Amino acid sequence: MIRVHGFLGGISEALRADLATADLVVGGRRQLDDAGVLAAQRVELGALAPAIERLKALDDDKLAVVIASGDPGFFGILRPLRRAGLHCEVVPTITSLQAAFAAVALPWDDAQLVSAHSGGIEAAIRIAGVHPKVGVLTAPGKGLAQLVAALRGRDKHFVVAERLGEADERVRVFDEAAALTVDEDDLASPYVVLILDAAPESAEAVGHSPQLAGDPNAPGPDDPKPASNTRADGSDRAPIIGQVVNTTRARHQADQIDQALGVESKRYDGPASAGLVAAWGECDLIVSHLALGATTRLIAPLLADKHTDPGVVVVDEAGHFAVPLVGGHIGGANELARRIGEALDATAVVSTATDSLGIPALDQLGWAVSGDVAGVTAAIIDGAPVSVLREHLWPMPPLPGNVLVPAPGEPAAPGTVGRVVVTDRAAPTAGGASDDQLPTVVLHPDSLVVGMGCNKGTSVEALRELLDATLAGAGLAKESIAALVSVDAKAGELGLIKLADELGVPYVTYPADRLAEQDAPNPSAVVEREIGSGSVSEASVLARGAELIVEKHKSAEATCAIGRIPARGRLHVVGLGPGSRDLLTPRAANVVRHANLVVGYGPYVRQVRDLVSPHAEVMATKMGTEEQRTRAAIDAARSGLDVAFLSGGDPAIYAMASPTLEMGTDGVDVDIVPGVTAELAASAILGAPLGHDHATISLSDLHTDWELILKRVRAAAQGDFVITLYNPRSRSRIHQLPDALAIIAEYRGPDTPVASVSQAERAQQHVHMSSLADFQPEWVDMNTIVIVGSDTTTFATSGDGRRIIVTPRDYHWMDGAVSGHKRLNYPHGSRPRVSRAEFKGQAAPPAEAAQPPTTQSQVTPSQATQSRTTAAQPGSDVPTQENSHD
Ligand code: SAH
Secondary structure, three states: OEEEEEEOOOOOHHHHHHHHHOOEEEEOHHHHHHHOOOOOOEEEOOOOHHHHHHHHHOOOOOOEEEEEEEOOOOOOOHHHHHHOOOOEEEEOOOOHHHHHHHHOOOOOOOOEEEEOOOOHHHHHHHHHHHOOEEEEEOEOOEOHHHHHHHOOOOOOEEEEEEOOOOOOOEEEEEEHHHHHOOOHHHOOOOEEEEEEOOOOOOHHHHOOOOOOOOOOOOOOOOOOOOOOOOHHHOOOOOOOEEEEEOOHHHHHHHHHHHHHHOOOOEEEEOOHHHHHHHHHHHOOEEEEOOOHHHHHHHHHHHOOOOOOOOEEEEEOOOOOEEEEEEOOOOOOHHHHHHHHHHHHOOEEOOOOHHHHOOOOOHHHOOOEEEEOHHHHHHHHHHOOOEEEEEOOOOOOOOOOOOEEOOOOOOOOOOOOOEEEEEOOEOOOOHHHOOOOOOOEEEEEOOOEEEEEEEOOOOOHHHHHHHHHHHHHHHOEOHHHEEEEEEEHHHOOOHHHHHHHHHHOOOEEEEOHHHHHOOOOOOOOHHHHHHHOOOOOHHHHHHHOOOEEEEEEEEOOOEEEEEEEOOOOEEEEEEEOEOOOHHHOOHHHHHHHHHOOEEEEEHHHHHHHHHHOOOOOEEEEEOOOOHHHHHHHHHHHHHOOOEEEEEEOEOOOOOOOHHHHHHHOOOOEEEEEEOOOOHHHHHHHHHEEOOOOOEEEEEOOOOOOOHHHHHHHHHHHHHOOOEEEEEOOOOOOOOOHHHHHHHHHHOOOOOOOEEEEEEOOOOOOOEEEEEEOOOOOHHHOOOOEEEEEOOOOOEEEEOOOOOEEEEOOOOOHHHOOOEOOEOOOOOOOOOOOOOOHHHHOOOOOOOHHHHOOOOOOOOOOHHHHHHHHHHHOOOOOOOOOOOOOOO
16 A cells, blocks of 8 residues: 655654554655654655655555655656556645745635746746746756746746745745845755746735636626736737847838738847747747747747747848748747738748648638548648538638538548548537548537526536537537527526536527527426526527527426527628738738639739639639629529629729629628728828718719719719719710719819829829819729819828828818918818809800809808808807817
8 A cells, every 4th residue: 555645844643653654655865854764664765766666566465655745746756656557545735836825825726837847947937928927846957046037027026935844944025136136055945936927915916716707706897907918818819929139120120010010019139049038938929030040949948839839930131031930820920921921022931731732721720620630631732532521511711622522411522532521410420421441530610509598506517417418419519519508697607607618618698588589499488487588598599590409408407409500601792902912901811812712803803813722713704794793602602612702992882792782692691891992092192182071973874873873963062072983984984974073063163173093003003183174084994083172172282292182171270280371271162163064165154153053952062161150159050160180
C-alpha cells in the first residue's frame, strides 16, 4: 500500500501515524529530515526512477509513505507514480500557490497557475503578459529575477512567498521597481511568485470569479471589466495587433500598415528580442519587421500550441513581402499577410498548402470536425477524387474539381478515395459513410436548435442528462447544436444558462405570447396556465425558425425538443463600388472570395476576377440579360450554393437588388452587401457637391415612364435639391439629358455648377466642370454621372489649386469665417434666372415670364428663402434655421 501525503510545512496527525508504521518513506531530503525519518526507511528523492523501483518492489501488505511537496496532485509526484502504474492513496493538502494567495487574501479561482519546472519560465512570462493574475512555481534559475526582467515595463506587482508552512515562512510584496532590486541570494528556497496587474490589497486585484452569464453572482454590466485581454476569454473583441520595429523605415512601414488596416497597433520599438517576446504575450497578431531568421529564432522558445499562439507575419524592410510565419489559419496570420499585401502592394507569401492552392481547410469551416483531416486534405491536394456527402443543403466553400458534391442524400461517387461527411447525426455512418476503410472527415454543421423547459432550480446535470438522452434517442450530434432556446420566464434559469455555456452556444428566450402562436404538436394545459403558452420546448424551437425533428421528451423536471434550421444556399447581392480596388469594401471582397458561383455582367466580373476562388464557377453575362442572370443566381442559391451576384456601385441603386428580391427568393438566405455608389465616388472627385439635401434621378426611360421622370426632375428642381442624374445618356437615349437640364434651368441660374464624371475611379476617369448654361450633353455617355448644383452650390479652389464644387452645409459658424467673405455661397434664391426657352438657345423672354410657375400651394425657392431669413420666429410654422453640427 502506497499512501501519498501532501506536505506543506507542518506534519499532520495522519502523516505522523503513517510514519510510525511505514516500511518505506519516500521524499525530499528536507521533508524526510523534518519528519525525522530513519536512514533504513528512507528513500531520498532526487532521481525518481530508483524510488519507483523501490516502491514497485514493496510487498502489498507493507506500507510506503510518499511525502509530496504541497499537494501531490498539483504539479506533483502523483502523476509519475500513476504513470508508472502504481496504486496510490492520496492525502491531499493545499498547494504552495494556494497558500501564497491566502497570505495576501486574494481569491485564486480566476488565476492562471504555471510551473517553471514543467512549462519553463517562458510559459509563465507569456501568460503573465496577458493575464492579470498568475501564480508561478519557481525552479532553480527560473525564478523572480527572470520574471521581473522579462516583464519589465509592464508595471506588475510581485508577491514572493518563501518556505510556506515552515517556521521561517516569509511573504513579501514588491512593485516593479522594488522587485528589480531583490537580490537572488536573499531568496530562501522553495518559493513561489504571484504576478499581479494590481497591488494585492487593491479592489481590482480581487478580480471576478469566472462564473456564467446569468449567474446572480456573476459580474453585472456595471462591474469593472477584468483586466485580461486574452481572447482565450472567448470574447469577440477585435484582435490586438502588435508591430515589432527597430528601424526608421520599419516604423514608417508600420504606420502605413496601421493606416491601411484602420487599426492602432501596439508598437514594440527598441531591442528586437525584448520587443518580440513582449508582443508575444500581449498580442493576438504580431507584425515583425525583423528578418525572417531573427524572428524565427526569437519566437522558437515561445511556441506552444497553434490554438493559443499569436499569429506572426514578417514584413521585409523593403515592404515587398508579407510572410505568415506561424498561426496561418487559427492565428489569423494568413489573412493579415493578405491585408498587408494589399496595403503595401506587397506579395503575401502564404505557404499553408490549402491556402496556396485555394483549397478550404476542413478544420477552418467553423464546424466541428473529426476524423482523418490530414488524410482527406492530402487526397484533395493530390487531386484524387473525394466526395462530399451532405444530407441537407449546407453551403460548402468553393472546392476543386476533384471534390465531388453529389446532391443531398446521394452516395459517394465511384472511385472516391476520401470522403467528407457533413451531417448533424452522431454516427459517422450517417450520410452514406459505411464502415469501409475510406479516409473520412466528419463535419457537424451548426444546424440544430434545442428547446428546453424546466422546473425552477433544475440542475444542469439533470438538464444535460435529458438532453443527452434525447440526442441519443434521435442519433443526433451534440456538436451540431447551434442554440439553446426557451421561454422568457426561464431567462434567468441557471441550469439552462450553464448548459448553454457548456455547449458553447447562445441561450435565447422568447416571450410566452410568441410561443403561444406556434403550432406545437404536444401542448400541455398545466404549462399553458402557468406561463401562457401550452408549449415551451417545441414552441421555442419553432419560434427560432427551425423545423421540429424531435418532439418533446420529458423527464421529471424538464422537457426537451430538437429542431433543425433549414439548410439553405446563400445569395449575396454585392455592390462592387465604382471600379477601383480600394473602394471595394472588405465585406464585398470576402463575399466574392468565398462564393461557389459568381454571377454578373462581364465588366463587373472582370473587376474582381482575381478574388474569385479558382474553384468557383463564374457566370459572366452580357448586358440586357438581367432577367436570366437574376434567375440563374437565385436558382443556384436554391440548389445550396453560396452565390455572389455582382452589381457595380451599390446593388440597390438602379441595380440588381430590387429585381432579385422582387423575383422571389424563397428557400434562400439573402444578403445585400452595400457598395460605394457612383454618386458618392463622383461627389468626392468633384469636392463636396452633395454637402446638402440632394436627389438622385435615373434618366433611363427604358423601364420608367418619361413623364414621371420629368415630374421628378421638376419637383427636385423646385425643391432646390442638388440633383444627381444616373443613366443620363446612351447612344439611343439622347434627348433625356438636355430636357432634364432645361427643366432644372427654369429654377436655377445659368451659372449654377454642373459637372459630369465619366468612368469614376477607373483608369479612364474624366471630369467636366461647367455651368448650367455651358454644359455640353456630348460630354456624357452611359458611364457618366451628372451632378447639378442647388441654388447655393458654388465653385471653390482646394488647397492644391484644384477647382472644386461645394454645396455649403449652412453652418452658422461658417458665417464670415471663410476667406473674409460673409458667405461662400449665394443666398438662396438670389441667383439670376434664365428661362427654359433661353436655356435652349432661344431669345430671352420678358422678365415676368422668366419666373417659374407657382401655384397657391407651391413655395418657390425665393419665397422659402425669404421666410427663412426674415420671417422665421418661434411659433411660426416656417422652419427656423437650425444650428446643426452633425
Ligand atoms: N449601381 C450603380 C448604378 C447603376 S446605374 C451604382 O450604385 O453606382 C448605371 C449608371 O451609374 C451609369 O449610367 C452612370 O450614370 C452611373 N455610374 C456607375 N458607375 C459609374 C462610374 N464609375 N463613373 C461614373 N458613373 C457611373
